[in-house]
Amino acid sequence: MYQNDLFLRAARGESVERPPVWLMRQAGRILPQYRALRASLSGFKELVSSPDLAAEVTIQPVDELGVDAAIIFSDILVIPEALGLDYTMVEKVGPRFPRTIRSQADVDALRPAEEAPAHLGYVFDALDATKRRLDNRVPLIGFAGAPWTIFAYMVEGGGSKTFSKARRMLYQDPQMSHRLLEKITTATAAYLKKKVRHGADLIQLFDSWAGVLPPNHYQEFSLRYIEQLCRELEGTPVTVFAKDARHAISGIGKLPCQVVQLDWIADVERARTLVPGKVLQGNMDPAQLYAPTDQVAEATRAMLDRFGRHHIANLGHGVYPDTPLEGVKAFVNAVKDYRYAD
Numbered sequence: 001m002y003q004n005d006l007f008l009r010a011a012r013g014e015s016v017e018r019p020p021v022w023l024m025r026q027a028g029r030i031l032p033q034y035r036a037l038r039a040s041l042s043g044f045k046e047l048v049s050s051p052d053l054a055a056e057v058t059i060q061p062v063d064e065l066g067v068d069a070a071i072i073f074s075d076i077l078v079i080p081e082a083l084g085l086d087y088t089m090v091e092k093v094g095p096r097f098p099r100t101i102r103s104q105a106d107v108d109a110l111r112p113a114e115e116a117p118a119h120l121g122y123v124f125d126a127l128d129a130t131k132r133r134l135d136n137r138v139p140l141i142g143f144a145g146a147p148w149t150i151f152a153y154m155v156e157g158g159g160s161k162t163f164s165k166a167r168r169m170l171y172q173d174p175q176m177s178h179r180l181l182e183k184i185t186t187a188t189a190a191y192l193k194k195k196v197r198h199g200a201d202l203i204q205l206f207d208s209w210a211g212v213l214p215p216n217h218y219q220e221f222s223l224r225y226i227e228q229l230c231r232e233l234e235g236t237p238v239t240v241f242a243k244d245a246r247h248a249i250s251g252i253g254k255l256p257c258q259v260v261q262l263d264w265i266a267d268v269e270r271a272r273t274l275v276p277g278k279v280l281q282g283n284m285d286p287a288q289l290y291a292p293t294d295q296v297a298e299a300t301r302a303m304l305d306r307f308g309r310h311h312i313a314n315l316g317h318g319v320y321p322d323t324p325l326e327g328v329k330a331f332v333n334a335v336k337d338y339r340y341a342d
């Protein structure tokens with residue numbers, strides 16, 4: 001079906017000749033083509049909501065870097081927006097929500113979860129345009145935020161070091177917290193199923209703020225909703241990324257998902273033991289790509305040796321926007337030149 005299906009074969013746990021490679025945030029400011037297009041637009045949201053432009057930047061890293069998978073250009077924050085909570089993307093600051101969730105009345109004022117996909121037509125159109133233009137060269141990854149991470153943005157109103165407003169709500173009103181998480185989960189499940197119908201071959205769930213929750217709260221307010229999403233997506237491979245959640249790894253190992261993304265702090269040997277039978281994705285330190293290119297290549301080979309088989313090469317988090325393109329290419333090419341020993 002695909003000219004290059006290495007990524008999907010590896011994600012299904014098949015034995016492949018070398019690990020596939022792609023980078024989180026590969027469609028973005030590391031590419032001069034992206035920066036040029038972005039400069040001609042009013043902002044990030046115009047790019048996200050214009051299907052042809054989103055398709056164009058989705059494919060740029062496939063052409064420029066030769067990665068083994070494309071990831072649809074979008075953002076995890078389209079879900080709160082579809083639920084009726086608008087955000088703005090402030091240059092050099094990040095996302096800001098002018099209105100946040102503070103009470104049950106705020107939760108009730110959101111749109112019904114079932115209606116969310118009807119407000120996300122531009123994402124499905126972007127998937128359609130991307131599939132046409134990719135012309136079966138490589139598979140396409142769809143994604144969403146994990147419910148806890150979306151909850152954190154909706155309550156906090158933006159990024160935060162501590163997410164103390166969001167965490168306070170878990171202690172002060174666990175019932176209401178669950179109602180909001182249920183709503184986010186229902187909307188996300190409907191959205192992701194529709195992404196699959198529009199050609200997403202694998203779904204990655206980003207729990208970027210997993211690391212601020214203690215183990216009991218991670219189980220109660222995050223993992224169970226991720227598990228629900230994995231179950232609803234049965235038949236489609238799912239990758240789970242719980243960033244900075246060292247304690248969560250054994251719980252994630254029990255999820256009905258196929259791939260587990262590791263951050264760059266993670267201990268690969270420990271993860272192998274605690275996540276038996278799953279494919280691991282990751283986990284080069286994004287800062288490693290600032291090094292001279294021969295060192296990048298050497299560090300990449302060392303990482304591939306450490307993981308062994310059943311691995312998808314990636315960074316431990318999104319590529320930093322000011323990473324030199326030579327460093328990114330040295331990483332991708334070192335993986336593509338690698339062969340498993342046996």
Ligand SMILES: Cc1c2[nH]c(c1CCC(=O)O)Cc1[nH]c(c(CCC(=O)O)c1C)Cc1[nH]c(c(CCC(=O)O)c1C)Cc1[nH]c(c(C)c1CCC(=O)O)C2
Pocket residue numbers: 023024025026027028029038044071072073074075076077089092093094095143159206208243318
């Ligand atoms: C937390 C989170 C967000 N968005 C996302 C996450 C989870 C991953 C992670 O932990 O980083 C996910 C995301 N955001 C974006 C993608 C596109 C696909 C890809 O990986 O290439 C993906 C997968 C585009 C984007 N999303 C954003 C950009 C930069 C906007 C620009 O070009 O001006 C891109 C390319 C903006 C964004 N979006 C978000 C933040 C905090 C920011 C600001 C930080 C920044 O500027 O890099 C929310």
